[in-house]
Amino acid sequence: MPSHKWRKRFRGSGSRWTAPxxxxxxxxxxxxxxxSAKEIYQALLRIYPGxxxxxxxxxxxxxxxxxxxxxxxxGSGENKYELITESDQxxxxxxxxxxxxxxxxxxDFVDEELELIKKTEKSLKQRHRFQITDHNIExxxxxxxxxxxx
Amino acid sequence: MPSHKWRKRFRGSGSRWTAPxxxxxxxxxxxxxxxSAKEIYQALLRIYPGxxxxxxxxxxxxxxxxxxxxxxxxGSGENKYELITESDQxxxxxxxxxxxxxxxxxxDFVDEELELIKKTEKSLKQRHRFQITDHNIExxxxxxxxxxxx
DNA sequence: AATGATATTGATAATCATTTTCAATAACAT
DNA sequence: ATGTTATTGAAAATGATTATCAATATCATT
Numbered sequence: 181m182p183s184h185k186w187r188k189r190f191r192g193s194g195s196r197w198t199a200p201x202x203x204x205x206x207x208x209x210x211x212x213x214x215x216s217a218k219e220i221y222q223a224l225l226r227i228y229p230g231x232x233x234x235x236x237x238x239x240x241x242x243x244x245x246x247x248x249x250x251x252x253x254x255g256s257g258e259n260k261y262e263l264i265t266e267s268d269q270x271x272x273x274x275x276x277x278x279x280x281x282x283x284x285x286x287x288d289f290v291d292e293e294l295e296l297i298k299k300t301e302k303s304l305k306q307r308h309r310f311q312i313t314d315h316n317i318e319x320x321x322x323x324x325x326x327x328x329x330x
Numbered sequence: 331m332p333s334h335k336w337r338k339r340f341r342g343s344g345s346r347w348t349a350p351x352x353x354x355x356x357x358x359x360x361x362x363x364x365x366s367a368k369e370i371y372q373a374l375l376r377i378y379p380g381x382x383x384x385x386x387x388x389x390x391x392x393x394x395x396x397x398x399x400x401x402x403x404x405g406s407g408e409n410k411y412e413l414i415t416e417s418d419q420x421x422x423x424x425x426x427x428x429x430x431x432x433x434x435x436x437x438d439f440v441d442e443e444l445e446l447i448k449k450t451e452k453s454l455k456q457r458h459r460f461q462i463t464d465h466n467i468e469x470x471x472x473x474x475x476x477x478x479x480x
Numbered sequence: 481a482a483t484g485a486t487a488t489t490g491a492t493a494a495t496c497a498t499t500t501t502c503a504a505t506a507a508c509a510t
Numbered sequence: 511a512t513g514t515t516a517t518t519g520a521a522a523a524t525g526a527t528t529a530t531c532a533a534t535a536t537c538a539t540t
Contacts, residue, residue: 321462
């Protein structure tokens with residue numbers, strides 16, 4: 181999504197379009213996904229010296245509330261973030277390494293998964309009176325590198 | 331699982347069977363699942379005055395390492411814990427309220443889900459060379475009470 | 481039952497990620 | 511250009527979890 185589109189969305193929600201926000205969105209759009217707040221902050225320091233970690237957190241919160249960002253909690257108390265791209269074809273699930281925290285997206289079998297999810301959501305809505313808004317499917321394991329490392 | 335069974339498992343792994351550990355396991359076995367460390371601590375204070383929060387954390391860690399406990403990260407940095415009961419028939423997935431953090435287990439459709447999971451695990455192992463050890467399927471939404479509350 | 485090696489405990493302090501606070505600054509509708 | 515007010519960054523505060531450490535409890539061995 182080009183900058184001027186982002187700008188519009190921000191203005192539309194009563195927020196301002198600022199240099200730090202543009203820098204953060206540029207980074208998230210270009211770089212590989214699944215970064216922690218600190219990782220984002222450190223990467224930004226190179227292209228935007230003086231940016232504050234606080235601002236990174238605030239922007240991530242904002243993006244999450246606007247629905248453009250997914251927050252993925254690791255067990256450690258740390259979160260990782262990924263931008264939700266506009267085309268929904270990128271819907272994916274996660275593969276998380278329990279050793280190093282690396283997250284890999286996968287899209288294999290998602291069609292079958294999505295069908296099941298739809299069914300399950302419907303049933304859960306009826307049985308438990310939950311208003312389902314989202315889901316999270318992740319597999320845990322040890323990645324190739326960490327397997328070699330031991 | 332009765333106390334003497336737990337005792338055996340603890341001894342078997344080189345750990346000792348102590349009063350705090352017994353109290354924690356008693357609580358987790360009896361009480362409804364999905365408590366945070368603090369909730370567990372506060373509930374224990376009534377039946378075991380003087381127990382330390384540190385001990386609660388340590389016991390939870392130990393139980394997790396021994397494979398008897400699931401740690402469920404909420405987005406907030408807080409974790410909830412649930413005992414894994416011996417019969418595997420209790421395998422379930424989660425329904426998490428994004429307003430109040432309440433977690434509900436569901437077992438509906440798990441058969442279908444499990445079949446899909448097996449397939450997916452196999453594929454992921456091959457394609458991404460991950461050694462899969464576990465999975466996590468959760469649905470997010472707003473529970474009945476929180477729906478009324480607004 | 482007493483002993484000794486060492487695992488465990490609880491209190492306190494430390495860590496780590498994330499939030500608040502607040503005065504200074506920047507965005508943008510007018 | 512100007513004024514309102516959202517945003518920023520630094521520093522302090524928070525909240526969950528972990529490390530430290532001396533005192534205690536477990537339990538295999540005697």
